[in-house]
Amino acid sequence: MLSQQVVNLVYLVAAVLFILDLKWMAHPRTAVRGNRAGALGMALAVAVTLLSGRHDWSLILIGVAVGAVIGAVAAMRVKMTAMPELVGLFNGFGGAASVLVAGSAVIAAVASATADTGLQMRIATVASAFIGSVTFFGSYVAFGKLAEFLAVKWKLHPWQRVVKYGFSLVVAVGCLGYAAAVPGAWPAWLVALCGLAISGILLVRKDRFPGMDAIKMVAALAALAVAVLVVLDPGDEPLFWLLVAVAGILGVILTLSIGGADMPVVIALLNSYSGLAAAATGFVIDNTVLIIAGSLVGASGIILTTIMCKAMNRSLVNVLFGTMGPGADTPADDEIYRTVKATTADEIAMILDGAQRVVIVPGYGMAVAQAQHAVRDLATALEGRGTNVEYAIHPVAGRMPGHMNVLLAEADVPYEALVEMDDINPTMAQVDVAIVVGANDVVNPVARTDPKSAIAGMPIIDVDKARTVVVIKRSLSPGFAGIPNPLFASDNALMFFADGKKAILDLLAAVKEL
Amino acid sequence: MSDLVMLLTVFVLAIFVGFEVITKVPPTLHTPLMSGSNAISGITVIGALILAGAIDSPQVSRILATVAVAFATVNVVGGFLVTNRMLKMFSERRK
Numbered sequence: 154m155l156s157q158q159v160v161n162l163v164y165l166v167a168a169v170l171f172i173l174d175l176k177w178m179a180h181p182r183t184a185v186r187g188n189r190a191g192a193l194g195m196a197l198a199v200a201v202t203l204l205s206g207r208h209d210w211s212l213i214l215i216g217v218a219v220g221a222v223i224g225a226v227a228a229m230r231v232k233m234t235a236m237p238e239l240v241g242l243f244n245g246f247g248g249a250a251s252v253l254v255a256g257s258a259v260i261a262a263v264a265s266a267t268a269d270t271g272l273q274m275r276i277a278t279v280a281s282a283f284i285g286s287v288t289f290f291g292s293y294v295a296f297g298k299l300a301e302f303l304a305v306k307w308k309l310h311p312w313q314r315v316v317k318y319g320f321s322l323v324v325a326v327g328c329l330g331y332a333a334a335v336p337g338a339w340p341a342w343l344v345a346l347c348g349l350a351i352s353g354i355l356l357v358r359k360d361r362f363p364g365m366d367a368i369k370m371v372a373a374l375a376a377l378a379v380a381v382l383v384v385l386d387p388g389d390e391p392l393f394w395l396l397v398a399v400a401g402i403l404g405v406i407l408t409l410s411i412g413g414a415d416m417p418v419v420i421a422l423l424n425s426y427s428g429l430a431a432a433a434t435g436f437v438i439d440n441t442v443l444i445i446a447g448s449l450v451g452a453s454g455i456i457l458t459t460i461m462c463k464a465m466n467r468s469l470v471n472v473l474f475g476t477m478g479p480g481a482d483t484p485a486d487d488e489i490y491r492t493v494k495a496t497t498a499d500e501i502a503m504i505l506d507g508a509q510r511v512v513i514v515p516g517y518g519m520a521v522a523q524a525q526h527a528v529r530d531l532a533t534a535l536e537g538r539g540t541n542v543e544y545a546i547h548p549v550a551g552r553m554p555g556h557m558n559v560l561l562a563e564a565d566v567p568y569e570a571l572v573e574m575d576d577i578n579p580t581m582a583q584v585d586v587a588i589v590v591g592a593n594d595v596v597n598p599v600a601r602t603d604p605k606s607a608i609a610g611m612p613i614i615d616v617d618k619a620r621t622v623v624v625i626k627r628s629l630s631p632g633f634a635g636i637p638n639p640l641f642a643s644d645n646a647l648m649f650f651a652d653g654k655k656a657i658l659d660l661l662a663a664v665k666e667l
Numbered sequence: 668m669s670d671l672v673m674l675l676t677v678f679v680l681a682i683f684v685g686f687e688v689i690t691k692v693p694p695t696l697h698t699p700l701m702s703g704s705n706a707i708s709g710i711t712v713i714g715a716l717i718l719a720g721a722i723d724s725p726q727v728s729r730i731l732a733t734v735a736v737a738f739a740t741v742n743v744v745g746g747f748l749v750t751n752r753m754l755k756m757f758s759e760r761r762k
Contacts, residue, residue: 171707172684178700179691181757188703188754192747195710202713208720212733216719220740227741228748236698236753243705243746246738250711253735257718260728273671424701427708436674438714444674445681446710452685453704457697548694555697562756568695 155205163201164442170194171446175453181568198442233563234520237553241296241420247427248288251434252397255281258437263388275384277436279396283380285430286397290351290404292423293320297355299416299552304360304409321352328398340379340391347398354405361410372403407473414594414633416552418461418472425454457554464548464574466600466610489637490629496647498656501623502663504647508585510541512577514614515557516550518591518626522653528590529564531661538664544570545577545587545614547595578615587619591653593632598640608634622646625656699753706746712739 170190177187203213231239255278262270297303302313309317328348335341354368376399383392411419428450435443462469505511513532519525532542544566550557558571581587589596592614600611616622617640624641627650631637640646649656692700718724718732 168681171710172688174703174707175685175688175692175700178696178703179688179693181696181754184696184699185751185754185758188699188747188750191703191707192751195706195712195743195747198710198713199716202716203720206717206720207722208716209722209729210720212719212729213716213736216715216733216736217740220737221744223737224741224743224745225748228745228752231749233753236702236749239745239749240698240701240705243702243742246742247705247708247711250709250715250735250739250742253731253738254711254714254718257724257728257732257735258714260731261718261721261724264725264728265723273674421701424705424708427705431708431711432678434711434714436678438717439670439674440714441674441677443710443714444678446707448678448681449685449688450704450708452682453689453700456686456689457701460694460697546694553698554701555694555699558695559698559753559756562695562753565756568757571695573694 155201157205160201160205161441163197164440167194167198168442168445170197171449175449233560234523235300236559237416237420237551237556238296238299240553241292241299241423244420244423244427245289245292245296248285248292248423248430251281251285251427251430252289254434255285255437256393256397259387259393260390263390270387272384274437275387277433278387278393279380279383281430281433281437282383282393282397283376283400284426284433286400287404287407288423288426288430290401291408291419291426292404294355294405294408295416295419295423298360298408298411298413303355304358306358317355321355324348324355325352331394335391338391340389340395344391344394344398347395347402351398351401351405354402354409357409360412365406365410368402369406372399372406375399376403411472412633413552414465414549415472417549417554417556418458418465418469420553421454421457421461422469423454425451425458428452428454461549461554464612466608466612486629486637489639490642492642492644493629494647496623496649498649498659498663501647501649501660502667504621504623505535505540505586505664506538506667508535508540510543510584511535512543512545512572512581512584512587512616512619514545514547514550514587514589514592514596514616515561516547516590516592516595517552517556518593518653520551520556520560520591522591524590524654524657525560525564525566527654527657527661529561529566531657531664532566532570534661534664538667542570543572543577545574545616546571547574547592547612547614550592550595574612574614581615581618584619585621587616587622589616589622589624589626590657591625593626593638594634594636596640597632597634597636597638598643599636599638607636616640617643617645620645623649625649625651625653627652696754696757699750699757702746702753703750706743706750709739709742709746712736712743715739
């Protein structure tokens with residue numbers, strides 16, 4: 154058995170390894186090493202924990218085995234396009250773990266007469282349960298919206314139906330079962346009520362419904378009140394679960410109303426919460442490595458959230474509570490799109506034939522069409538003809554921070570070819586052809602020109618300044634912001650109406666025939 | 668220094684370190700940063716392990732902690748593996 158001092162020293166080593174992990178993430182060359190350092194830190198922390206104190210390993214082994222198998226299978230099988238869903242789901246697991254650890258610690262402390270249930274533990278338990286529950290339910294909603302089975306009207310795949318109705322059923326039955334098992338306690342009945350509310354709201358087939366703001370307010374106030382009660386009487390177990398349930402309603406409502414364009418912000422924010430929940434859990438069990446690791450993750454999530462908000466020129470409050478819709482006096486689509494010119498693969502190939510410098514601007518549409526490999530092949534073909542090809546990446550292109558970069562890396566595009574928005578914009582006028590693949594709002598010049606627009610002031614990639622802009626898109630339908638894009642009708646723009654992947658493959662064939 | 672103040676000191680300093688280190692991560696690596704930091708937030712597994720293995724605790728407490736062990740392990744194992752998978756794509760250069 155190891156002494157507590159040795160254990161704490163090893164925790165310190167683990168914490169340093171976590172910091173090195175994030176430090177080495179600063180460059181693609183050192184990032185793999187960084188990730189290994191983090192994994193080593195985690196292994197050390199787990200090993201030293203198991204070697205200290207008297208443990209009964211039976212339950213631990215079951216938990217670790219189940220978790221490791223699920224985690225490994227998910228990590229190995231997930232498609233790169235589905236990375237936002239996976240990260241969303243993992244955020245939720247972190248939140249759930251924090252809630253359960255806090256619950257377990259409270260029950261253990263109350264049962265043992267000697268254990269400390271001082272103010273620190275009480276407040277930390279409340280924070281852990283509250284943040285953890287908001288994270289868990291919020292992440293489930295984010296996952297459901299990304300995987301397109303929550304808050305949608307269309308017909309669902311069988312697996313989507315299993316997850317959607319299964320989750321609601323488990324929450325409802327779990328909460329009712331709990332109320333039945335703890336007879337006579339009023340908080341237990343309220344837990345059942347909250348459980349029914351959560352499972353009901355999750356079945357609604359749209360993201361906004363009347364009374365939503367009222368529920369948000371009531372849930373927030375109720376959570377505050379129950380939190381105070383739990384601090385006053387940590388021994389009241391049903392009260393603890395009531396806090397978790399009310400926080401769950403809040404997590405669901407807050408995330409449900411957030412639109413598709415804001416998903417990168419929400420995923421980053423939930424990432425931050427999962428870290429803060431871990432840090433709060435550290436205060437519950439007096440453990441420094443939890444506090445350090447949790448606050449590192451919390452800081453990381455907050456930074457990413459800020460970057461995403463800046464890239465959309467919106468405040469966090471506006472993302473969480475505001476709406477994003479068409480501006481007051483948008484001209485009719487027909488008027489704007491009167492001068493749209495459609496084109497063909499052969500015509501684009503002719504233009505590309507004389508081009509010195511080509512910039513490709515990918516958006517979420519490229520991910521949906523799984524067109525990243527085709528795009529890479531097109532770029533290689535153009536480079537073979539002596540053209541300089543770069544990729545311009547908008548910070549909020551895709552559905553999570555860095556989404557486009559991962560997809561292009563999967564297609565073996567070297568990271569040096571990926572240029573950030575601020576670096577490419579000053580040179581946009583020297584670009585011969587800009588090819589926009591499945592992006593819309595992030596190249597809409599209205600953001601620069603119309604102060605009344607819904608996206609006014611949002612930084613965009615200035616493709617309209619290139620000599621020719623080719624936009625590959627299935628139709629003239631608007632992007633997440635729901636506003637028309639005058640770029641499509643400008644003099645130097647050509648529209649190539651097709652599915653992203655098919656369009657690029659046709660274009661590739663045409664370029665090869667030159 | 669009381670325990671609480673010591674823990675708060677650690678908390679605040681770690682947040683500052685986090686800010687300093689993470690602002691240097693380029694946008695190209697933001698997705699691996701998220702999945703990697705996600706794996707780190709699986710550190711909750713430590714708390715879960717202590718509580719799941721505590722011999723004197725009530726059965727309910729240990730079972731809850733065991734479920735927490737499973738959740739946190741998904742985070743840790745899945746998080747580090749998927750991050751490694753992504754980062755390898757960035758570092759393996761086209762010949």
